[in-house]
Amino acid sequence: MRCEIIGIGTELLLGQIVNTNAAWIGQRLADVGWDCLRQTAVGDNEERIATAIREALERADGVILTGGLGPTQDDVTREAVARVAGVHLVRHPEIEQWLRDRFSRFGGARMAEMNLRQADIPEGGQVIDNPVGSAPGLIVEVGGKPIYAVPGVPREMERMLEDVVLPDLAARAGQGRTIISRTLRTAGLGESWLAERLTPMWESFKDGGVTMAYLASAGEVRIRLTAVGGTREEALNEIAPVEAAVRETLGDIIYGLDDETLETRVANLLMESKRTLSTAESLTAGLIGARLTAAPGSSEFYLGGVISYATEAKVSVLGVDSDLLAEYGPVSEAVAGAMAEGARRVFGASFGLATSGVAGPAEQDGQPVGTVCLGVADANGTTTSKIRAPGDRAQIRAWATTSALDLLRRRLEGKA
Amino acid sequence: MRCEIIGIGTELLLGQIVNTNAAWIGQRLADVGWDCLRQTAVGDNEERIATAIREALERADGVILTGGLGPTQDDVTREAVARVAGVHLVRHPEIEQWLRDRFSRFGGARMAEMNLRQADIPEGGQVIDNPVGSAPGLIVEVGGKPIYAVPGVPREMERMLEDVVLPDLAARAGQGRTIISRTLRTAGLGESWLAERLTPMWESFKDGGVTMAYLASAGEVRIRLTAVGGTREEALNEIAPVEAAVRETLGDIIYGLDDETLETRVANLLMESKRTLSTAESLTAGLIGARLTAAPGSSEFYLGGVISYATEAKVSVLGVDSDLLAEYGPVSEAVAGAMAEGARRVFGASFGLATSGVAGPAEQDGQPVGTVCLGVADANGTTTSKIRAPGDRAQIRAWATTSALDLLRRRLEGKA
Numbered sequence: 001m002r003c004e005i006i007g008i009g010t011e012l013l014l015g016q017i018v019n020t021n022a023a024w025i026g027q028r029l030a031d032v033g034w035d036c037l038r039q040t041a042v043g044d045n046e047e048r049i050a051t052a053i054r055e056a057l058e059r060a061d062g063v064i065l066t067g068g069l070g071p072t073q074d075d076v077t078r079e080a081v082a083r084v085a086g087v088h089l090v091r092h093p094e095i096e097q098w099l100r101d102r103f104s105r106f107g108g109a110r111m112a113e114m115n116l117r118q119a120d121i122p123e124g125g126q127v128i129d130n131p132v133g134s135a136p137g138l139i140v141e142v143g144g145k146p147i148y149a150v151p152g153v154p155r156e157m158e159r160m161l162e163d164v165v166l167p168d169l170a171a172r173a174g175q176g177r178t179i180i181s182r183t184l185r186t187a188g189l190g191e192s193w194l195a196e197r198l199t200p201m202w203e204s205f206k207d208g209g210v211t212m213a214y215l216a217s218a219g220e221v222r223i224r225l226t227a228v229g230g231t232r233e234e235a236l237n238e239i240a241p242v243e244a245a246v247r248e249t250l251g252d253i254i255y256g257l258d259d260e261t262l263e264t265r266v267a268n269l270l271m272e273s274k275r276t277l278s279t280a281e282s283l284t285a286g287l288i289g290a291r292l293t294a295a296p297g298s299s300e301f302y303l304g305g306v307i308s309y310a311t312e313a314k315v316s317v318l319g320v321d322s323d324l325l326a327e328y329g330p331v332s333e334a335v336a337g338a339m340a341e342g343a344r345r346v347f348g349a350s351f352g353l354a355t356s357g358v359a360g361p362a363e364q365d366g367q368p369v370g371t372v373c374l375g376v377a378d379a380n381g382t383t384t385s386k387i388r389a390p391g392d393r394a395q396i397r398a399w400a401t402t403s404a405l406d407l408l409r410r411r412l413e414g415k416a
Numbered sequence: 417m418r419c420e421i422i423g424i425g426t427e428l429l430l431g432q433i434v435n436t437n438a439a440w441i442g443q444r445l446a447d448v449g450w451d452c453l454r455q456t457a458v459g460d461n462e463e464r465i466a467t468a469i470r471e472a473l474e475r476a477d478g479v480i481l482t483g484g485l486g487p488t489q490d491d492v493t494r495e496a497v498a499r500v501a502g503v504h505l506v507r508h509p510e511i512e513q514w515l516r517d518r519f520s521r522f523g524g525a526r527m528a529e530m531n532l533r534q535a536d537i538p539e540g541g542q543v544i545d546n547p548v549g550s551a552p553g554l555i556v557e558v559g560g561k562p563i564y565a566v567p568g569v570p571r572e573m574e575r576m577l578e579d580v581v582l583p584d585l586a587a588r589a590g591q592g593r594t595i596i597s598r599t600l601r602t603a604g605l606g607e608s609w610l611a612e613r614l615t616p617m618w619e620s621f622k623d624g625g626v627t628m629a630y631l632a633s634a635g636e637v638r639i640r641l642t643a644v645g646g647t648r649e650e651a652l653n654e655i656a657p658v659e660a661a662v663r664e665t666l667g668d669i670i671y672g673l674d675d676e677t678l679e680t681r682v683a684n685l686l687m688e689s690k691r692t693l694s695t696a697e698s699l700t701a702g703l704i705g706a707r708l709t710a711a712p713g714s715s716e717f718y719l720g721g722v723i724s725y726a727t728e729a730k731v732s733v734l735g736v737d738s739d740l741l742a743e744y745g746p747v748s749e750a751v752a753g754a755m756a757e758g759a760r761r762v763f764g765a766s767f768g769l770a771t772s773g774v775a776g777p778a779e780q781d782g783q784p785v786g787t788v789c790l791g792v793a794d795a796n797g798t799t800t801s802k803i804r805a806p807g808d809r810a811q812i813r814a815w816a817t818t819s820a821l822d823l824l825r826r827r828l829e830g831k832a
Contacts, residue, residue, distance in 0.1 A: 013452045015442030019435060022457065026431030036429045037464060039457040041438065048453060055471075279723070285709040286702025289723040293701040296777050296809060298725070304733065305723040307695070307705040313720040313763055347729055361712050393712060 001034045001173040004056040008068035008077050009152055010043040021066045021157055028166060031211055031226040032179055044068055049080035057084075057145050062169060064161075067152030069135040071115040077149050078138065082122035084147065085140050095119035095127065095136055102134060128164045132156050139168065146172065175228040180235035182243055183215075183224045185256040187406040190390070191216045194223070194250070201245045210242045218395050219402030220262065252415050255406065262405045263291050269412040270301040270351070275378075277408070278347035279305030280318050280339035280354040282330065283372065287401045288353065303347040308339065314356075318342030329365045331356050333384035336375035340384075344377050351411075352377040355404050359393045372400040376411045383411055417450045417589040420472040424484035424493050425568055426459040437482045437573055444582060447627055447642040448595055460484055465496035473500075473561050478585060480577075483568030485551040487531040493565050494554070498538035500563065501556050511535035511543060511552055518550060544580045548572050555584065562588065591644040596651035598659055599631075600639045601672040603822040606806070607632040610639070610666070617661045626658045634811050635818030636678065668831050671822065678821045679707050685828040686717040686767070691794075693824070694763035695721030696734050696755035696770040698746065699788065703817045704769065719763040724755065730772075734758030747772050747783045749800035752791035756800075760793050767827075768793040771820050775809045788816040792827045799827055 005026065007019045022039040029036045037059065042052045049068065056063040068077030082089050096119040103111040118135055121127055128137030128148075133156040138149040146168065150160040162179075171177035186194065191214050202212065209229075215222040225242050229235030247254060256265045270277055279288050289305045292298055306317050311330045314320040320338040328334040336354045344352030357372035358364045368388075375384045385407055389399035421442065423435045438455040445452045453475065458468045465484065472479040484493030498505050512535040519527040534551055537543055544553030544564075549572040554565040562584065566576040578595075587593035602610065607630050618628065625645075631638040641658055645651030663670060672681045686693055695704050705721045708714055722733050727746045730736040736754040744750040752770045760768030773788035774780045784804075791800045801823055805815035 012439070013442050013455060014446045015439035015444075018439040019455075023428070023431035023434040026429050028431075030430045037459060038468070039423075039429060039435075041455040043453060052454070281702070281705075284706070285718075286697070286705030286721065286723065289697075289702030289725070290700070290706055290813075293725060293775075294810065296775075302701075302725050304725040304729040305702065306733075307702065307721040307723070309705070309709060309715060309718050309720040310763070316764075317720065317722075317762060346733055347726070348732075359709075359712075394710065397706075 001062075001169065002060040003029055003034050003036055003062045003064060003169060004060040005036060005039045006049070006052050006056060006063060006065045007039070007041040007152070008044065008049055008065055009041075010074075012041040012067075013043050021152065021154060024154065024158065025064060025066070025161060027213070028161060031181060031213060031224065032166065032170060032175070032228050033211060034169065034173070044074045044076060046076040046080045046083065049077060050083045053080065053084045053147060057142060057147070060145075062146045062148070062172070064165060065147065065149040066157050069118065069137070069149060069151050071112070071118050071134075073114075075117070078117070078120055078122065081125070081138060081140050081147055081149055085122050085124070085142050087123040087125075089120040090123045091116065092119050092121050092127065095121070099134065128160050130156055130160065132159055137164070139164075170228045176230040176234065178230065178232050178235050179226065179228050180232060180239060181224055181226040182239055183222050183258050184243065184246055184250075184254045185220065185222050185260065185262070186250060186253045187220050187255055187262055187409075188387075188403050189221065189253060191221050194221055197249055198223075198246060201249050205242050205245070208242075209238050212242070218391070218398030219389070252410065252413070255409055262402060262409065264295065266405055266409050266412065267292070267295070267298065267301060269409065273412075275350035276301050276303050277351045277353060278303045278343040278349035280343035280352060281305060281307050282309060282314070282339070282354075282356040283359045284355045284397055284401050284404070285309055287397055288355065288404055291401060291405070303349045306343055306346060314339060314342075318346065329367070331358055331365055331367045331371055331373055333373050333375065333386050336373035337377065337382040337384045338375070340375035340377035341382060350378055351408065353404055353408050355400050357389070357396070357400055359396045359400075361393065370396050372396070372403065374400070374404045374407050376408050378411075383407065417478075417585065418476040419445055419450050419452055419478045419480060419585060420476045421452060421455045422465070422468050422472060422479060422481045423455070423457040423568070424460065424465055424481055425457075426490075428457040428483075429459050437568065437570060440570065440574065441480060441482070441577060443629070444577060447597060447629060447640065448582065448586060448591070448644050449627060450585065450589070460490045460492060462492040462496045462499065465493060466499045469496065469500045469563060473558060473563070476561075478562045478564070478588070480581060481563065481565040482573050485534065485553070485565060485567050487528070487534050487550070489530075491533070494533070494536055494538065497541070497554060497556050497563055497565055501538050501540070501558050503539035505536040506539050507532065508535050508537050508543065511537070515550065544576050546572055546576065548575055553580070555580075586644045592646040592650065594646065594648050594651050595642065595644050596648060596655060597640050597642040598655055599674050600641070600659065600662055600666075600670045601636065601676065601678070602639065602666060602669045603636050603671055603678055603825075604803075604819050605637065605669060607637050610637055613665055614639075614662060617665050621658050621661070624658070625654050628658070634807070634814030635805070668826065668829070671825055678818060678825060680711065682821055682825050682828065683708070683711070683714065683717060685825065689828075691766035692717050692719050693767045693769060694719045694759040694765035696759035696768060697721060697723050698725060698730070698755070698770075698772040699775045700771045700813055700817050700820070701725055703813055704771065704820055707817060707821070719765045722759055722762060730755060730758075734762065745781045745783070747774055747781055747787055747789055749789050749791065749802050752789035753793065753798040753800045754791075756791035756793035757798060766794055767824065769820055769824050771816050773805070773812070773816055775812045777809065786812050788812070788819065790816070790820045790823050792824050794827075799823065
């Protein structure tokens, strides 16, 4: 099954926005084993959009359009699809009513008539509901091949793809019509290390109906398992033994599932046990604090931190023993542990979390670039670790941030 | 003049990487007034690449290819271009020698013969030197229209575009062959505010040879002026009066030029005068510290900071007067000033910089979401300001970070 993706919007061509939608859809198509041989971006021009759709339908079994479904005159995806299908646009009264209701619910005074363009659907087409925005999506068949049109706003596009477009494509391919993905999240290890560990177990599953994808970012790798089934249960049943085997192989390297981030996991563990956290950051210089507070509600567990960037500040602000510092040097497990204990004391928190290391570009105190020492302290004592982070300065700092949060996660789970 | 962009790489279709190159090139083409009516991405397949090139040449006056120039067998852009041109690939001995020299300079033991594929150029084609990587670029003319092939690595692609491809396109369009851009960087004001201020002066320039583009990110807007001329001097002479008029209109809202970031500007001002900085962050919770230390060498001026996330930490760690805190509340100019003074004292720095505010999603202490108070302190006293940042939680925090750095920049320049 082949499917092409066409991004619509002059702002894409002018480079005002990057076409992340194409990458997202490309990943999801690959997950279910479909080929995408071409991605295209065209401007807000009815004729050029129609031409691009016709060309795509000649090569592929279906085409997904993103963008151009807004209420203004420059949004002409609806018109272009109707032109390709050789039909007229027909106003749908139930969408019109839904738009009017939605508008008044959001406190709009009087809806501009222009907005009703979003209720126009090519004759014979199907509507895709938009639970998170105002532009409905479309499915129109031409020569037995589906054209899907979804909004360009990533959140709205993703929702329609997951709920309607991908299942519809699956059904057309005779794969069933439910697509389920489970994403196991790991921290602190590289993609190649994980792939090597998982290769033996994958032998028994690779010819089955489940696909496995690795999605890597600094210090974290997500392992996404996807199956297509006749029903949700069927798909889940296909994934279950693979997931169990991955979990057995990786153990507590897996910290979370699907959308649960490392900071969310840590936040939940702290809040469940009504404990608090403070930080002492050297090479990460605020990255841990910023990440812990990215989501609202973080004041419930995060008290604050010290960025002890100058070595002297480790002594004067965090109270690290100057003899210890002289003996082991600032980039050492001993000092990272003392920094964590210092952060805990300064803020009166249950836990202190500390980083010290060499972000580069030059080595420091005889320690090579990428050396990172981490410490976690609570009333029961201190856990430290020393790792070697890969990459450039930004990657080393991101890796250190992730590894520190993961050390705390393990400690909170009673595993460090 | 019309130009199309084709991204080459199966990893683009699988969504493993996002096609940021297309957006970057789209911006630069717009800067010099060329139309880009279509962007395409295709996989590493010789026939499909050749087809995409042929189609693009039918619609446009030139085509830019990115990617597929590496040494491995899956990199087939060279072959595809040769096929479209109807010529053979010819090995260039001078590129071969350059590759061998480069390889031994980077400490390689023995270069794999495969790497020499990068010395193969379609017969009659021109080579684009790669000063920052190993893959040379190509220019091949077909039916009088140029095909440019450049690497997919953004840094290498950008360099070849700026140095060779854009000037060559300009020369073919009879615009001259030197393209100059000057980017004036501003902070703390929105794009629409700036556009409104600049509209009257722009009236006298809009029909001239200079284009103006606004590039916005949280709390910062860059104004890029671009001209094409016969020589560098001609282009600069075209830009000069426009730049002067923009500078006269905006005054010290402009903090820097081209690649100079706000944090670089602040760092340079501090280092030039041998002064040091410490921070006290509440809603930004480490974002300022992280940004100040993103570049190496920051330990020369940045001593560290306190993330006073819990209100109590403002008193216990930063020494903010508890009566002051009770009177004005944590989100106030008075407390931001006292936090800045506290940071200065705790770290013994020349300057203290502080943020306190409401990142949302809910209002706090009667202050609406987006309220941000900033403070800068040095031995001569304290400067504070109160702003209303737009957007969601992440945008408000980014805006607060930028505005704080800009307040410090103005103080260091003697303007606050």
